[in-house]
Amino acid sequence: MNKGNLYVVSAPSGCGKGTILEEVLKNNTNLFFSVSATTRDPREGEAEGVNYYYISEEEFKSEIENGGMLEYAQYCGNLYGTPKKRVLEKLDKGIDVILEIETIGAMKVKKAMNEAILIFILPPSVAELRRRLNKRGTESQEVIDKRVNEAVEEIKRAVNYDYVMINDELENAIKDFEAILKASKLTIENNKNMIGKVLENA
Amino acid sequence: MNKGNLYVVSAPSGCGKGTILEEVLKNNTNLFFSVSATTRDPREGEAEGVNYYYISEEEFKSEIENGGMLEYAQYCGNLYGTPKKRVLEKLDKGIDVILEIETIGAMKVKKAMNEAILIFILPPSVAELRRRLNKRGTESQEVIDKRVNEAVEEIKRAVNYDYVMINDELENAIKDFEAILKASKLTIENNKNMIGKVLENA
Numbered sequence: 545m546n547k548g549n550l551y552v553v554s555a556p557s558g559c560g561k562g563t564i565l566e567e568v569l570k571n572n573t574n575l576f577f578s579v580s581a582t583t584r585d586p587r588e589g590e591a592e593g594v595n596y597y598y599i600s601e602e603e604f605k606s607e608i609e610n611g612g613m614l615e616y617a618q619y620c621g622n623l624y625g626t627p628k629k630r631v632l633e634k635l636d637k638g639i640d641v642i643l644e645i646e647t648i649g650a651m652k653v654k655k656a657m658n659e660a661i662l663i664f665i666l667p668p669s670v671a672e673l674r675r676r677l678n679k680r681g682t683e684s685q686e687v688i689d690k691r692v693n694e695a696v697e698e699i700k701r702a703v704n705y706d707y708v709m710i711n712d713e714l715e716n717a718i719k720d721f722e723a724i725l726k727a728s729k730l731t732i733e734n735n736k737n738m739i740g741k742v743l744e745n746a
Numbered sequence: 747m748n749k750g751n752l753y754v755v756s757a758p759s760g761c762g763k764g765t766i767l768e769e770v771l772k773n774n775t776n777l778f779f780s781v782s783a784t785t786r787d788p789r790e791g792e793a794e795g796v797n798y799y800y801i802s803e804e805e806f807k808s809e810i811e812n813g814g815m816l817e818y819a820q821y822c823g824n825l826y827g828t829p830k831k832r833v834l835e836k837l838d839k840g841i842d843v844i845l846e847i848e849t850i851g852a853m854k855v856k857k858a859m860n861e862a863i864l865i866f867i868l869p870p871s872v873a874e875l876r877r878r879l880n881k882r883g884t885e886s887q888e889v890i891d892k893r894v895n896e897a898v899e900e901i902k903r904a905v906n907y908d909y910v911m912i913n914d915e916l917e918n919a920i921k922d923f924e925a926i927l928k929a930s931k932l933t934i935e936n937n938k939n940m941i942g943k944v945l946e947n948a
Contacts, residue, residue: 671947724929728929730926731908739902
């Protein structure tokens with residue numbers, strides 16, 4: 545049996561990656577979404593084990609020491625990380641796993657697991673990203689400025705990804721994302737044993 | 747403007763690549779199908795400039811000498827080749843080009859143009875391929891045996907391709923093929939300038 549693919553998805557806040565992933569996970573039931581752990585407080589509407597596992601800084605640091613984090617990073621003063629065990633178990637069972645993490649963490653995963661497939665979701669433009677964040681109306685201007693600056697830094701790191709896609713129209717973005725998933729299952733790296741099977745008893 | 751992608755498609759005779767490509771070309775109007783030149787005689791139902799450009803051995807060899815063939819190969823006693831000029835012109839205009847060629851030619855194209863994307867269409871099994879060739883009923887058992895042996899050799903070379911897909915159900919095969927086309931337009935290699943555009947005026 546083939547191992548599952550590991551997809552690492554990054555996008556600046558406000559690029560709609562949550563909505564895209566929600567739809568993609570609905571349509572593709574062989575995908576496992578890896579929930580990250582974080583030390584930040586839950587936002588309104590977020591739930592334990594759905595958006596994040598909310599743990600204390602002490603717990604987080606103890607996980608790091610025990611080698612239990614596939615990657616972790618500090619962002620806006622909080623720690624975010626990927627609990628390793630569940631991810632590796634799913635991949636071994638042939639289940640594809642999606643990690644939704646920021647760019648520094650993504651680079652760490654790629655370094656640890658070169659077969660990981662990195663997907664970056666871009667906004668149509670930085671101006672449009674700012675407009676979307678303003679429209680959301682949940683954060684102060686200062687926080688929005690900070691997010692936009694962070695976004696610019698993250699977008700610059702998109703050159704290290706395998707795929708980049710723009711979320712302009714949601715429907716198209718979902719199609720793009722699903723094409724990447726489907727095509728990446730058809731690469732030769734994933735299918736060397738398929739050739740052997742076709743040739744069996746030839 | 748980005749250059750077009752060059753897709754090289756190979757499949758043993760009887761794998762349905764003709765039908766797949768016909769549908770894909772109907773659905774994707776930005777794709778240019780590169781018609782090969784050959785010294786073999788037209789089969790019943792084939793037409794000049796549609797299936798092949800049918801040229802004499804003398805003409806073919808003169809093209810080779812003038813550097814006019816992107817690749818060429820001998821197969822079952824006949825010469826097959828890809829006229830270079832039209833392919834490069836389309837790519838320069840940002841149009842994606844599909845070459846349908848056999849495996850030796852495909853390897854030559856990959857060597858000459860490393861950015862080419864090689865797709866191999868597999869039959870579900872060699873036994874099923876033989877069944878399909880027999881069903882077609884247009885060739886003698888001797889010719890079918892020869893084709894099956896050639897197919898086995900070609901399938902062994904599929905490990906050198908970027909993507910491999912099985913044509914079991916036509917509808918699924920078309921979706922697989924189109925996912926490869928779409929995803930390959932989203933690779934970072936094709937989109938470094940997209941990141942610059944998103945960051946403009948940031």
